[in-house]
Amino acid sequence: MQFTKMQGLGNDFIVFDAINQTVELSPKQLRFLADRRFGVGCDQILLVEAAQSENTDFHYRIFNTDGSEVEQCGNGARCFARFVRNKGLSDRDVIRVGTGGGDIQLYLEDNGWVRVDMGSPILQPDAIPFIADREQPVYDIEVNGQTLQIGAVSMGNPHAVLLVDNVKNAPVETLGPALEKHERFPRRVNVGFMKVRSPTEIDLRVFERGTGETLACGTGACAAVVSGQLRGLLKEGVRVHLPGGDLVICWEGGHSTLWMSGPAAEVFEGNIEL
Structure with a gap:
């Protein structure tokens, strides 16, 4: 072939x-x-x-x-x-x-x-799919004996987004696989570790389900921007710095389309x- x-x-x-x-x-x-x-x-x-x-x-x-x-x-x-x-x-x-x-x-x-x-991003828990009583911008979840706060978004595939102080020191190797197979994500999940630099700029590392950490993840970048906007941290246009380079994500909120350029x-x- x-x-x-x-x-x-x-x-x-x-x-x-x-x-x-x-x-x-x-x-x-x-x-x-x-x-x-x-x-x-x-x-x-x-x-x-x-x-x-x-x-x-x-x-x-x-x-x-x-x-x-x-x-x-x-x-x-x-x-x-x-x-x-x-x-x-x-x-x-x-x-x-x-x-x-x-x-x-x-x-x-x-x-x-x-x-x-x-x-458009999918935010209803049963459609992500994610087990939760109702839709929220942030959810508490128990992982490895600690309570974390995550955003849950589907971009056609499920994503969990965590805020971190520094992506270089983020616990990607431990929390990535633990969250990927968490029982509240019936179809497993991709896990994003996001540092907000400014309302128009973030750093991001992504642990992808079935693969592990990759140098870049387009749907992960989209999910991170959605989660950041829902938390009131980001504006409509955001440059996402990934280990492999930059993407530009634009979203006007609500049911509008996300645009990814790279x-x-x-x-x-x-x-x-x-």
């Missing part, structure tokens, strides 16, 4: 054109592909498939390094847009894509960045036999 290695802010992906070739991957094969020593190595595997509705141009599937399938990936979406343009699958500047978390639109901009319509690049092409 032919594949392309891509990255968005160091969040790296193996991308397969599943339109012009048959791509059927078992969880074992997905784990092999993602392995950085024995396989190709990546944070996630992306499949570019034919559209499943008249309202979209393509369908987009995302798999974690543990072989599990997830609903959405913001950095992957930008790589998806760059991939279909580079491979001649589309010549449009606006690409409509169906995902497991809903339809999204991708805009290829003149500066080489990709702007993504990430849709780079995406091709690293190399290859062929692999499984």
Whole structure:
């Protein structure tokens, strides 16, 4: 099979054109592909498939390094847009894509960045899903014998957001996996550790479910900005500093769409036999 290695802010992906070739991957094969020593190595595997509705141009599937399938990936979406343009699958500047978390639109901009319509955030606990009596901007949760305060947001995939004093010293390695599999998140959760620098600037590290910490997480950046606004800490436009680089997130609140802008690049092409 032919594949392309891509990255968005160091969040790296193996991308397969599943339109012009048959791509059927078992969880074992997905784990092999993602392995950085024995396989190709990546944070996630992306499949570019034919559209499943008249309202979209393509369908987009995302798999974690543990072989599990997830609903959405913001950095992957930008790589998806760059991939279909580079491979001649589309010549449009606006690409409509169906995902497991809903339809999204991708805009290829003149500066080489990709702007993504990430849709509206989901805040109702049962839809995230998160076990809670009612919707709140902040929830108390018991983890490892301590009570933490988190924001709970879905961007098509579930996120928990914690405020920290310094992202460098944040307990990502311990609280990340503990929260990821917490019983109050029935489908597990991505965990963001956010430091607010100013109303328009944050630092963020993200522990992604099924993968671990990554250099960048687009949906995590969106969820962090939503949570920060709901707490009254952030304005509509926010620059998010991630270990792999910066994203710009804009949200006007309520049911309005989140816009995510950032780079995406091709690293190399290859062929692999499984």
